[in-house]
Amino acid sequence: MQALPHAVVLPVAKLPTLVAMAYKYSVGQPFVYPQNNLSYSANFMHMMFSNPCEEYKVNDVLVRALDRILILHADHEQNASTSTVRLAGSSGANPFACIAAGIACLWGPxxxxxxxxxxxxxxxxxxxxxxxxxxxxxxxxxxxxxxxxxxxxxxxxxxxx
Structure with a gap:
């Protein structure tokens, strides 16, 4: 049962890296790997906006703003996608499948x-x-x-x- 909490945390932990890699690919820039000394939001900004040719200094004001935005979204409670993930999870489905169901719910206008x-x-x-x-x-x-x-x-x- 120890693998289940890890399977739940892993997608949230990897999301900034996946999003940043998709963005870098879309604009034709090289991938930037995460740095262990940065926070979740600072790491995301670092991976999104830095490049190998020049030093990128993460803006602390933007990091705090992103932290607050993420908290607001996490605290939003029972929207349609959250309900979808919880409903799929209540059936014992794989956590990755549950998250995929929530993402599919976001697709609706x-x-x-x-x-x-x-x-x-x-x-x-x-x-x-x-x-x-x-x-x-x-x-x-x-x-x-x-x-x-x-x-x-x-x-x-x-x-x-």
Missing amino acids: AHGGANEAALNMLEEIGSVVGRRDGVKRLRHDTLREVRVRVCPSAAAPVWRR
Whole structure:
């Protein structure tokens, strides 16, 4: 029974390496291996943004922000993908199969659409902040948006009718 906890922790531990390797492959850059002296989030950023030709200093502010984002996502409780993983796990299925089921659940537009909507909103914010009237316009538009509709959350679904 000792192998089961290891099988549950292993995918979470390896996820930053797998994601960073997929990203590096997609942009045609060499893989960067994890460093044992870095934290989970710092290691992820190191593997994503460093390259063999120059030294990369991990930004501590971004590491703390990523830590908080991961905590918020982990503390999100019973969303559809979490329920799917727990349901599959309750049948005694292999932990890797359970995680695959949760990932498949994220594929649906009712669950995964919120992350995309939140990213679109962040891109819109970034496009106006640098302009002289940008922050004032952003504040006005945001208040209007809140009155008109619910703003999407990166952690909660946007349910469509």
